[in-house]
Amino acid sequence: MRLTGEFFCRDVLEVAPDLIGKVLVRNKTMIQSRYLITEVEAYRGQEDEACHARFGPTSRNAIMYDSGGKIYVYLVYGIYWMFNIVTGGFGMPQAVLIRGISGYNGPGKLTKALEINKDLYGEDLSVSDKIWVEQHSKKHRFIQTSRVGIDYASEPWKSMPWRFILQP
DNA sequence: AGCAAGATCGGT
DNA sequence: CCGATCTTGCTG
Numbered sequence: 001m002r003l004t005g006e007f008f009c010r011d012v013l014e015v016a017p018d019l020i021g022k023v024l025v026r027n028k029t030m031i032q033s034r035y036l037i038t039e040v041e042a043y044r045g046q047e048d049e050a051c052h053a054r055f056g057p058t059s060r061n062a063i064m065y066d067s068g069g070k071i072y073v074y075l076v077y078g079i080y081w082m083f084n085i086v087t088g089g090f091g092m093p094q095a096v097l098i099r100g101i102s103g104y105n106g107p108g109k110l111t112k113a114l115e116i117n118k119d120l121y122g123e124d125l126s127v128s129d130k131i132w133v134e135q136h137s138k139k140h141r142f143i144q145t146s147r148v149g150i151d152y153a154s155e156p157w158k159s160m161p162w163r164f165i166l167q168p
Numbered sequence: 169a170g171c172a173a174g175a176t177c178g179g180t
Numbered sequence: 181c182c183g184a185t186c187t188t189g190c191t192g
Contacts (some may be wrong), residue, residue, distance in 0.1 A: 041175070050175070060188060078185030080176050097175055108176050149175050 001135045004126040008068030012087040012094035015068070016042040017135070017164045019085070021140030026131050033114070036136070039100030041141045041151045042162040043084075045093055049153035050160075053093030063122050064093040071131070073116060073125040080108030081117045085125065085133075087160055099148075099163070141167035 003022065007034075008015060013028055013031070024035045043051040052061040052074070063072045072084040072095050084095040097107060104110040111117065116131075125132050144161040 009176060026178070043175075052175080055189075058189065075177090075185095075187060077176055078174090078187065084175085099175085147175070152174080159177055 001125070003127065003133045003135060005067065005069050008085065008087050008125065009089055010068070010087065012042045012044050012096060013162070015085075015087040016040050016096045016125075016162065017142055017144075019096060019098075020142045020164050020166050021136055021138065023134040023136050024098070025132070025134055026116075027129060028115065034104065034134075035101035035110075035114075036166070037098060037101055037133075038166040039098075040164050041097040041099055043095050043097065046164070048160075049157040050147060050150035051093065054093075057080075057093070061093065064095050065091055066122075069124055069126045070096075071120050071125065073111075073118055073121045075118070076108075081111040082107050083111050083114075083116045085119075100165075143167055 019037050019040050022037050024037055046053050053064050057065055060074055063070050067090040068087040070086040072086050073083055076082055083098045086095050088094040099107045101110050101160050104113050142164045146159050147161045147163045
């Protein structure tokens with residue numbers, strides 16, 4: 001069963017751990033692939049110094065201000081596409097960075113494998129025929145750590161335990 | 169208009 | 181530890 005707006009429009013700190021163990025489905029031309037979501041990070045609002053919304057709305061982060069379920073994609077280091085799912089209600093800039101799926105560890109590696117790039121910016125996961133997330137009956141456990149690659153942020157944001165990893 | 173820096177990764 | 185590589189957004 002596909003997850004819709006009701007699931008994604010909650011606060012990012014509820015959605016992020018809830019995404020662990022859910023199924024990411026990618027529909028390419030002829031082939032449909034399914035992956036377990038194994039690692040995510042939460043980015044929460046303008047006050048979160050690690051969040052792309054920390055300087056307010058810009059052309060890049062505009063979609064983060066939309067209601068939950070949209071896709072936020074951006075390029076880092078001129079090389080890697082980062083795949084994020086917007087959460088929260090309209091006007092609340094939040095997103096979950098998908099850092100790992102079954103078979104691929106690392107946010108840059110999974111976007112390359114699934115061919116996720118700027119073309120999917122703004123795509124709505126609740127209606128898209130290209131990509132969506134499905135419920136998974138099994139119950140999953142996870143561990144929490146601080147987020148990676150955000151040394152530019154200061155405390156307490158740098159140390160917030162907003163990285164969620166599937167417990168094997 | 170210019171420029172520093174980046175939610176990474178793979179190779180030394 | 182270092183370089184790749186280029187868009188973004190801040191600064192002036």
